[in-house]
Amino acid sequence: MKRMATEVTRMFEALTPxxxxxVFNMLVFPGFLAAFIIGFLYMGIVRKVSARMQHRIxxxxxxxxxxxxxxxxxxxxxxxxxxxxxxxxxxxxSFASLMTxxxxxxxxxxxxxxxxEPIFFxxxxxxxxxxxxxxxxxxxxxxxxxxNPFASLGSIRELTQLFAYEFPFVISLVTIGVLxxxxxxxxxxxxxxxxxxxxxxxxxxxxxxxxxxxxxxxxEIVAGPTTEYSGPRLALFELAKAAGxxxxxxLGAVLYLGxxxxxxxxxxxxxxxxxxxxxxxxxxxxxxxxxxxFYWFVVGPLALIDLARVLLGFYVM
Amino acid sequence: MNxxxxxxxxxxxxxxxxxxxxxxxxxxxxFRGKVEWKKETCIFCMLCAINCPTNAIVVNRxxxxxxxxxxKCIFCGKCHDVCPxxxxxxDNSDKFELAGPDKDKFKETHKK
Amino acid sequence: xxxFVLPFGPQHPALVEPAHIKLRVEGETIKGAELVLGYxxxxxxxxxxxxxxAKGVFLSERVCGICGHYHTSCxxxxxxxxxxxxxxxxxxxxxxxxxxxxxxxxxxxALGLVAWEVGLDTLFHYIFRDRELVMDMQESLTGNRVHFAxxxxxxxxxxxxxxxxxxxxxxxxxxxxxxxxxxxVFRNDSLMKIRTRNVGHLSRMKAKELNPVGPxxxxxxxxxxxxxxGYLAYKDLKFRAVTGEGGxxxxxxxxxxxxxxxxxxMIRLSLTTLTEIKGDISLKLPSAVSVKEGLExxxxxxxxxxxxxxxxxxxxxxxxxxxxxxxxxxxFHVLEEILKGHTxxxxxxxxxxxxxxxxxxxxxxIIDTKSCKEKIITKHEILHMRDGGSHEAHGHGGHPxx
Numbered sequence: 150m151k152r153m154a155t156e157v158t159r160m161f162e163a164l165t166p167x168x169x170x171x172v173f174n175m176l177v178f179p180g181f182l183a184a185f186i187i188g189f190l191y192m193g194i195v196r197k198v199s200a201r202m203q204h205r206i207x208x209x210x211x212x213x214x215x216x217x218x219x220x221x222x223x224x225x226x227x228x229x230x231x232x233x234x235x236x237x238x239x240x241x242x243s244f245a246s247l248m249t250x251x252x253x254x255x256x257x258x259x260x261x262x263x264x265x266e267p268i269f270f271x272x273x274x275x276x277x278x279x280x281x282x283x284x285x286x287x288x289x290x291x292x293x294x295x296x297n298p299f300a301s302l303g304s305i306r307e308l309t310q311l312f313a314y315e316f317p318f319v320i321s322l323v324t325i326g327v328l329x330x331x332x333x334x335x336x337x338x339x340x341x342x343x344x345x346x347x348x349x350x351x352x353x354x355x356x357x358x359x360x361x362x363x364x365x366x367x368x369e370i371v372a373g374p375t376t377e378y379s380g381p382r383l384a385l386f387e388l389a390k391a392a393g394x395x396x397x398x399x400l401g402a403v404l405y406l407g408x409x410x411x412x413x414x415x416x417x418x419x420x421x422x423x424x425x426x427x428x429x430x431x432x433x434x435x436x437x438x439x440x441x442x443f444y445w446f447v448v449g450p451l452a453l454i455d456l457a458r459v460l461l462g463f464y465v466m
Numbered sequence: 467m468n469x470x471x472x473x474x475x476x477x478x479x480x481x482x483x484x485x486x487x488x489x490x491x492x493x494x495x496x497f498r499g500k501v502e503w504k505k506e507t508c509i510f511c512m513l514c515a516i517n518c519p520t521n522a523i524v525v526n527r528x529x530x531x532x533x534x535x536x537x538k539c540i541f542c543g544k545c546h547d548v549c550p551x552x553x554x555x556x557d558n559s560d561k562f563e564l565a566g567p568d569k570d571k572f573k574e575t576h577k578k
Numbered sequence: 579x580x581x582f583v584l585p586f587g588p589q590h591p592a593l594v595e596p597a598h599i600k601l602r603v604e605g606e607t608i609k610g611a612e613l614v615l616g617y618x619x620x621x622x623x624x625x626x627x628x629x630x631x632a633k634g635v636f637l638s639e640r641v642c643g644i645c646g647h648y649h650t651s652c653x654x655x656x657x658x659x660x661x662x663x664x665x666x667x668x669x670x671x672x673x674x675x676x677x678x679x680x681x682x683x684x685x686x687x688a689l690g691l692v693a694w695e696v697g698l699d700t701l702f703h704y705i706f707r708d709r710e711l712v713m714d715m716q717e718s719l720t721g722n723r724v725h726f727a728x729x730x731x732x733x734x735x736x737x738x739x740x741x742x743x744x745x746x747x748x749x750x751x752x753x754x755x756x757x758x759x760x761x762x763v764f765r766n767d768s769l770m771k772i773r774t775r776n777v778g779h780l781s782r783m784k785a786k787e788l789n790p791v792g793p794x795x796x797x798x799x800x801x802x803x804x805x806x807x808g809y810l811a812y813k814d815l816k817f818r819a820v821t822g823e824g825g826x827x828x829x830x831x832x833x834x835x836x837x838x839x840x841x842x843x844m845i846r847l848s849l850t851t852l853t854e855i856k857g858d859i860s861l862k863l864p865s866a867v868s869v870k871e872g873l874e875x876x877x878x879x880x881x882x883x884x885x886x887x888x889x890x891x892x893x894x895x896x897x898x899x900x901x902x903x904x905x906x907x908x909x910f911h912v913l914e915e916i917l918k919g920h921t922x923x924x925x926x927x928x929x930x931x932x933x934x935x936x937x938x939x940x941x942x943x944i945i946d947t948k949s950c951k952e953k954i955i956t957k958h959e960i961l962h963m964r965d966g967g968s969h970e971a972h973g974h975g976g977h978p979x980x
Contacts, residue, residue, distance in 0.1 A: 203703040204479070204483075305606075359698075363923070427473075430470075431467055431469045431473060433696040433697050433769035433772075434697030434769075434773070434923070435769065436924070438921070439772060468762065468766060469701060493717075498721040498722055519636035540725065558721070
């Protein structure tokens with residue numbers, strides 16, 4: 150017992166301040182714990198505020214936490230047609246890739262793991278982009294792994310929607326990237342309204358919020374990719390969704406609204422959340438083909454206008 | 467988009483739903499809840515038992531008992547209508563929370 | 579791309595009641611639809627035959643939880659026809675008034691569900707909140723929120739007193755304003771329009787051919803409403819049928835909303851008329867009603883979903899046969915036609931826009947699991963079963979079965 154304690158102490162002594170900070174970044178902030186608490190809190194706020202806007206009381210703010218822990222305590226069911234290993238892997242990878250994204254964002258002016266020297270990616274914007282796509286793809290793969298027609302349809306929709314919103318979303322990020330040298334730094338870029346609009350639409354698509362709650366349209370295809378999931382696996386999907394809220398809203402607050410202190414970060418995040426809630430409350434669901442046309446022929450060209458402005462030098466920081 | 471003005475207005479008004487077990491609904495006069503029996507006035511004429519559409523009421527004239535199966539009752543109030551006594555010995559009360567896990571508990575027998 | 583069969587129901591979030599639609603889909607596009615019913619057999623038609631006429635009133639109300647009052651009205655109307663009696667004017671007006679209240683709550687339920695199916699939860703919550711006003715009125719007039727038990731053979735059971743008028747007038751004013759607002763939402767809301775216009779289109783020609791009933795028919799431009807025959811008090815209330823031209827899901831919603839407004843107008847008129855009509859609310863008939871043996875009649879009323887039809891044959895103190903044709907039974911096969919060519923995301927919207935009610939529609943199907951052959955059970959076979967003793971026709975589960 151004593152020897153173990155000394156071993157542990159020695160291990161901690163061996164940790165360099167840099168390593169300690171990295172562990173903190175990964176596990177506490179802006180990594181796991183922050184995604185867990187703040188992400189679920191965002192989801193709770195969305196549910197509560199939209200309930201009030203719908204003239205009803207709604208669930209308590211901490212309802213997503215209750216749901217999460219309840220799901221964890223439930224039985225883990227693998228259906229006969231499902232690929233069990235893949236089914237477990239998908240939510241984990243989906244969540245992990247979102248957590249990686251969080252490490253690249255200099256949240257609230259605090260140094261993130263990959264956002265300060267010495268490990269500072271020059272093109273971190275691209276890394277973020279790919280990890281965000283990976284998260285969505287694995288969400289879709291989970292649906293295919295379930296072996297259920299509703300889940301398969303949900304996955305097809307998820308992937309179609311990914312192709313739809315990714316075009317304006319990438320253009321929007323590239324527009325900002327040209328200004329920042331493809332790094333993620335706090336930057337106020339509302340002078341580029343179309344880029345911000347494209348980003349916002351992309352976030353709605355990624356989080357499958359109205360009017361783009363197409364992949365998990367309960368009235369049409371039950372729960373979409375997660376139809377066959379229950380218990381801890383579904384809890385992991387919920388966690389991944391919470392992480393999605395946390396990461397995407399943070400990205401928007403930092404990269405588009407330029408949050409560089411704790412206060413501005415909180416204010417901008419909540420403002421973004423409010424916009425998402427309004428969308429959730431007033432919009433009906435589009436069909437997948439309509440959403441595709443909207444992203445490619447409305448949002449995309451608008452985003453291109455801003456990209457052209459930046460590239461041709463009509464915009465100077 | 468047509469819903470936005472009302473949605474913003476509702477955000478700051480009191481919700482229309484009620485916190486049910488704490489906040490009681492107000493029942494209108496003449497509400498038909500659980501059927502209750504007053505032993506003082508009953509004359510055991512059997513009319514309620516005969517007219518009950520679901521045969522939920524059973525009256526035993528010899529043993530002077532009146533029983534009802536709330537699980538069978540459909541709250542139509544027919545027993546109240548046909549009761550000949552004054553004041554009526556069968557009446558709908560305001561009780562409406564009648565669900566329960568035990569089927570046998572729905573059967574009640576009252577003795578005079 | 580392969581086409582595969584996507585089961586829509588019997589258990590599905592978009593369907594409140596059990597029905598099964600086999601959708602043959604290619605990707606998201608529907609190539610064919612097959613309707614399978616028979617999950618919710620209750621045996622009500624059979625049950626009529628072994629209880630006296632007066633108890634049958636309460637049984638007929640249990641056919642449907644949404645439009646129970648129409649079933650009792652239709653049943654009582656049939657018996658009154660056979661007896662050759664006419665109910666007092668006051669009873670007629672009260673029956674009509676409760677009918678129209680029930681129509682409003684049924685139509686608002688349908689509107690709310692369409693809103694929910696297109697993913698517009700907010701509209702769904704608003705409509706259901708306002709529907710509660712109708713439910714409150716029903717509760718204070720009849721004593722129950724659903725299954726009012728308002729009708730008896732020869733009249734109604736409760737009078738409508740002046741004490742209800744103030745609250746009702748207030749509620750009706752609110753409802754009128756709200757329904758006009760919802761009408762404009764269904765007409766003008768951009769996403770609502772995208773999702774419902776030209777969806778599930780039923781042309782006038784096709785409507786004539788397939789012959790659905792109720793708002794679904796009227797939305798296709800065919801003016802057919804049983805209320806126009808002027809039964810009960812509809813003649814006094816100067817009823818005008820609401821028709822539409824589009825024949826799509828949006829038009830069906832608009833017709834329903836307009837019918838609610840027409841109902842409000844009639845309820846107001848009815849309330850004023852009721853202050854003038856004095857007299858009994860019910861005929862004094864013996865409690866054990868007896869109809870001459872062998873007499874038969876058909877009775878029909880306009881339920882929220884369309885024409886409701888009862889056929890009755892008397893066997894003295896009990897009927898020997900009661901046949902119910904519910905509106906959804908007459909409408910639902912339209913689905914196989916109008917679903918074709920749409921995508922899966924349109925299915926819930928189209929189904930909800932038809933406002934189906936399976937509880938009263940389902941008939942029993944027996945499926946032989948060995949040969950997978952289905953057969954619909956006939957009256958003769960049910961009789962035979964009962965004589966055989968052991969398999970009396972009954973449904974499955976713990977719900978009040980027909």
